[in-house]
Amino acid sequence: MTTVADLGERALIARLFAATGPAPAHVAIGIGDDAAVIEPPRGGLDVLTTDSFVEDVHFRRGWCAPADIGHKALAVNLSDLAAMGAEPRAVLLSLILPDALPIVDFDGIIEGFLALARRARAPLVGGNIARSPGPLILDVTAVGAARRRRVLTRSGGRPGHELWVTGRLGLGAAGLRLLERDASLGPDGGTAESPPSDEGVAECLERYRRPEPRLRTGLLAARSRSVSACIDLSDGLAAAARQLSEASGTGVVLEAQAIPTCPTAERLSRDSGGSGTELALNGGDDYELLFAVSPRRRRSFLAATGSDRGSGVTRVGRLVTEAGAWLEEGDSRTPLSSGFEHFQLR
Amino acid sequence: MTTVADLGERALIARLFAATGPAPAHVAIGIGDDAAVIEPPRGGLDVLTTDSFVEDVHFRRGWCAPADIGHKALAVNLSDLAAMGAEPRAVLLSLILPDALPIVDFDGIIEGFLALARRARAPLVGGNIARSPGPLILDVTAVGAARRRRVLTRSGGRPGHELWVTGRLGLGAAGLRLLERDASLGPDGGTAESPPSDEGVAECLERYRRPEPRLRTGLLAARSRSVSACIDLSDGLAAAARQLSEASGTGVVLEAQAIPTCPTAERLSRDSGGSGTELALNGGDDYELLFAVSPRRRRSFLAATGSDRGSGVTRVGRLVTEAGAWLEEGDSRTPLSSGFEHFQLR
Numbered sequence: 001m002t003t004v005a006d007l008g009e010r011a012l013i014a015r016l017f018a019a020t021g022p023a024p025a026h027v028a029i030g031i032g033d034d035a036a037v038i039e040p041p042r043g044g045l046d047v048l049t050t051d052s053f054v055e056d057v058h059f060r061r062g063w064c065a066p067a068d069i070g071h072k073a074l075a076v077n078l079s080d081l082a083a084m085g086a087e088p089r090a091v092l093l094s095l096i097l098p099d100a101l102p103i104v105d106f107d108g109i110i111e112g113f114l115a116l117a118r119r120a121r122a123p124l125v126g127g128n129i130a131r132s133p134g135p136l137i138l139d140v141t142a143v144g145a146a147r148r149r150r151v152l153t154r155s156g157g158r159p160g161h162e163l164w165v166t167g168r169l170g171l172g173a174a175g176l177r178l179l180e181r182d183a184s185l186g187p188d189g190g191t192a193e194s195p196p197s198d199e200g201v202a203e204c205l206e207r208y209r210r211p212e213p214r215l216r217t218g219l220l221a222a223r224s225r226s227v228s229a230c231i232d233l234s235d236g237l238a239a240a241a242r243q244l245s246e247a248s249g250t251g252v253v254l255e256a257q258a259i260p261t262c263p264t265a266e267r268l269s270r271d272s273g274g275s276g277t278e279l280a281l282n283g284g285d286d287y288e289l290l291f292a293v294s295p296r297r298r299r300s301f302l303a304a305t306g307s308d309r310g311s312g313v314t315r316v317g318r319l320v321t322e323a324g325a326w327l328e329e330g331d332s333r334t335p336l337s338s339g340f341e342h343f344q345l346r
Numbered sequence: 347m348t349t350v351a352d353l354g355e356r357a358l359i360a361r362l363f364a365a366t367g368p369a370p371a372h373v374a375i376g377i378g379d380d381a382a383v384i385e386p387p388r389g390g391l392d393v394l395t396t397d398s399f400v401e402d403v404h405f406r407r408g409w410c411a412p413a414d415i416g417h418k419a420l421a422v423n424l425s426d427l428a429a430m431g432a433e434p435r436a437v438l439l440s441l442i443l444p445d446a447l448p449i450v451d452f453d454g455i456i457e458g459f460l461a462l463a464r465r466a467r468a469p470l471v472g473g474n475i476a477r478s479p480g481p482l483i484l485d486v487t488a489v490g491a492a493r494r495r496r497v498l499t500r501s502g503g504r505p506g507h508e509l510w511v512t513g514r515l516g517l518g519a520a521g522l523r524l525l526e527r528d529a530s531l532g533p534d535g536g537t538a539e540s541p542p543s544d545e546g547v548a549e550c551l552e553r554y555r556r557p558e559p560r561l562r563t564g565l566l567a568a569r570s571r572s573v574s575a576c577i578d579l580s581d582g583l584a585a586a587a588r589q590l591s592e593a594s595g596t597g598v599v600l601e602a603q604a605i606p607t608c609p610t611a612e613r614l615s616r617d618s619g620g621s622g623t624e625l626a627l628n629g630g631d632d633y634e635l636l637f638a639v640s641p642r643r644r645r646s647f648l649a650a651t652g653s654d655r656g657s658g659v660t661r662v663g664r665l666v667t668e669a670g671a672w673l674e675e676g677d678s679r680t681p682l683s684s685g686f687e688h689f690q691l692r
Contacts, residue, residue: 028391032593033499034429034578035395037492040386045374049381050438050472050487056479083380092396094485126396133402134480139440141396141487146383153379232380247378 004106005099005131012106012129016093019110020124026089027123036125038090041145047086049142051077055135063179065187066108067115068209073138074116076234078213079287083232085152085222086144088122088215095129096137109138120215150222152230157248157292159321161228164301164313166214166288169237170265173283175208177268200264211287217305217313218289224304226297233288238281238336240290241317242325248292254281254317254336256329281327282337292319350452351445351477358452358475362439365456366470372435373469382471384436387491393432395488397423401481409525411533412454413461414555419484420462422580424559425633429578431498431568432490434468434561441475442483455484466561496568498576503594503638505667507574510647510659512560512634515583516611519629521554523614546610557633563651563659564635570650572643579634584627584682586636587663588671594638600627600663600682602675627673628683638665 004012016031023030029037040046053073055061064072074091081088093113097106117124122142178201179185185205214232221227231244237254245252261269261280269278280286291313293301305313317328325336350358363377375383386392399419401407410418420437427434439459443452463470468488524547525531531551560578567573577590583600591598607615607626615624626632637659639647651659663674671682 029497029499033501034426034576035393035432035488035490037430037497038392038394040390040392044386046384046386046392046489047381048384048436048438048472048487048489050440050485051474052440052442052476052485054442054476054478057477080380084383086381090394092394092487094396094398096398096400096483096485126394128397130398130400131403132400132481135478137442137483137485139396139398139442139483139485141394141438142381143392143394144381151375151383153375155379230380 002103003099004097004101004103007103009129013127016110016127019114021118023123027125030123030125031127036090036092038125041089044145044147045151047081047084047144047146049077049080050140051080052137052139054137061136062183062186064209066105067112068187069138070109070112071116071210073140074113075211075213075287077140077142078120078122078215079211079232079234081142081144082213082215082218083152083230083289084144084146085150085218085230086146087219088120088142088144090125090143091117091122092126092141093124094139096132096139097129098132098134098136101136120213146222150225152218152222152227154229154231154244154247157229157244157250157319158294159250159319161292161294161319162298162315163241163252163317163319164291164293164315165233165237165260166217166313168260168262169233169286169288170261170269170277170280170283171204171207172211172285172287173279174265174268175204176285178204179208200262203262204264208285211285213287214289220304221291221301224300226301226304227291227293229292231290233286233290234284236282236284237290237316238325242336244290244292245319245325248319250319251322251324252317253320253326253328256327258314258316260314348449349445350443350447350449353449355475359473362456362473365460367464369469373471376469376471377473382436382438384471387435390491390493391497393427393430393490393492395423395426396486397426398483398485400483407482408529408532410555412451413458414533415484416455416458417462417556419486420459421557421559421633423486423488424466424468424561425557425578425580427488427490428559428561428564429498429576429635430490430492431496431564431576432492433565434466434488434490436471436489437463437468438472438487439470440485442478442485443475444478444482447482466559492568496571498564498568498573500575500577500590500593503575503590503596503665504640505596505665507638507640507665508644508661509587509598509663509665510637510639510661511579511583511606512563512659514606514608515579515632515634516607516615516623516626516629517550517553518557518631518633519625520611520614521550522631524550525554546608549608550610554631557631559633560635566650567637567647570646572647572650573637573639575638577636579632579636580630582628582630583636583662584671588682590636590638591665591671594665596665597668597670598663599666599672599674602673604660604662606660
């Protein structure tokens with residue numbers, strides 16, 4: 001089987017370059033020079049984020065098809081732009097590849113990456129390929145534009161503001177648990193050709209492998225000026241709520257009954273001895289958005305985000321004056337667990 | 347010894363954040379939100395580049411002090427901005443760290459990175475820290491600004507244009523050869539406390555560990571409008587000359603006698619059976635700039651680059667009509683070797 005080492009760096013970059021389509025007008029210089037050059041957003045601000053996607057830390061090759069790996073490495077970065085209310089303008093991809101990576105896998109990774117880049121209107125303008133003595137790594141930088149005074153930050157929430165999330169939570173983490181339990185659910189089991197018989201299982205696997213960044217919801221929410229703070233949910237609802245409230249200088253209460261999840265995630269949460277919302281709260285891998293919204297702006301927020309079909313928003317809690325983070329279940333309040341840490345959990 | 351795994355991701359990010367100074371005015375939002383937000387350059391263009399720095403591929407921990415690693419990971423990116431004639435505006439750093447990395451090494455890496463960032467006026471606006479199951483990796487994205495119609499590219503050279511380089515070549519590669527031969531030249535041998543007795547050796551080691559991106563020369567050359575094409579020399583003079591000439595649709599002739607090098611690099615070139623310019627041509631790791639200059643603009647080029655003290659420029663060859671790349675020694679011409687490939691040589 002031909003590997004990336006057989007082709008060499010320049011041939012791989014040429015292959016990457018060939019796979020990109022024609023660049024939009026704001027890209028003055030794309031791949032192929034010492035750096036890329038783009039027109040800055042007219043009257044807007046540059047928004048910049050970088051995130052790495054590391055084999056055996058963030059993904060396993062047995063659990064994700066190459067195209068899933070390319071998709072997700074980009075999705076987690078676009079999700080950060082979404083959380084700022086920014087529109088993507090360009091992406092850069094740094095690939096660190098083991099010598100033995102089959103060239104068909106390289107092509108698959110690029111295909112998944114570029115398919116999402118095209119949909120998100122985020123042209124690939126810069127690439128770098130290096131050899132890895134260990135894991136396969138994709139390091140992505142996403143560049144976006146936000147309008148002045150429309151940037152969403154974590155720090156604008158105030159006591160009394162409601163917390164709203166997009167979509168349903170815990171599905172990404174449920175997908176991961178399913179793969180950990182049953183290797184036969186690997187890429188070949190999760191494709192359209194041979195979907196798992198259980199629809200809920202298939203949905204969780206898909207969410208884990210191909211999270212969809214909520215770019216449109218983030219952008220519409222930012223433009224509506226109805227949101228006081230926003231963060232994405234990469235590390236679970238509990239961690240996101242805690243970080244948003246700390247940045248805003250408030251406390252936070254999440255309401256267990258209100259948290260939108262799915263039967264498969266609930267079942268897996270209970271299997272591991274937790275309550276039905278365990279994976280939604282602490283599982284991570286969802287890439288939904290959490291918004292703080294003043295009650296006075298609720299109507300305008302719902303008008304804006306309701307126009308993004310397929311996402312939908314649910315009220316899950318509120319910011320409070322007293323510092324701290326709690327989960328409310330009926331009459332009882334318990335402190336939220338402290339959430340996800342790369343060096344502790346994975 | 348305390349390791350990064352003992353501290354965890356958030357504590358490390360807090361440590362990174364604490365080490366950065368106050369942000370300049372164009373940074374609206376720095377480290378600590380989902381993404382960074384900066385003012386775009388007024389009337390200019392955004393210039394973007396990304397490059398990774400991988401343990402046991404681009405560096406070894408035994409050969410470089412932690413501060414050298416941080417410095418060089420940033421320097422190679424700033425060198426790409428220099429080659430575009432761009433001024434740095436911001437940098438992002440993605441760290442992928444083995445669990446066992448001592449926290450003192452983490453601090454050293456950050457210190458070396460931030461010291462160069464400060465000098466280059468390139469504030470760190472975004473950071474990401476993940477666990478590595480293998481090598482230590484720094485993936486850097488540098489964001490710069492270039493004036494419209496002042497961007498330097500690889501493709502503007504024409505037959506008859508002269509080729510000029512900054513500094514002396516082969517010193518970085520000589521430093522690497524010295525470390526490969528003699529492990530006792532490792533970080534403790536190369537520091538100011540106990541410098542190697544041979545001044546030439548010390549200079550090569552320093553160049554290998556702490557290349558200095560030619561930001562000022564690139565910027566002055568771009569502003570002078572005297573340069574038709576530019577590239578940096580990360581992979582050696584031969585590869586750079588070939589890439590610049592191919593992008594410009596010309597051939598290239600390098601003149602062996604004109605290539606500026608140093609006695610240590612010459613000696614090491616001959617030791618390995620090559621001519622005295624072998625390391626300058628094919629060694630890599632120099633991070634100097636190669637310019638194409640029309641003879642009519644030579645005077646204005648020298649006026650511009652002469653004002654960047656300590657670098658200096660030397661004429662090393664010319665672009666020619668016939669496609670191809672040659673080395674000229676007296677009356678003889680030999681084809682240039684094909685240069686550096688990550689997957690072949692390292």
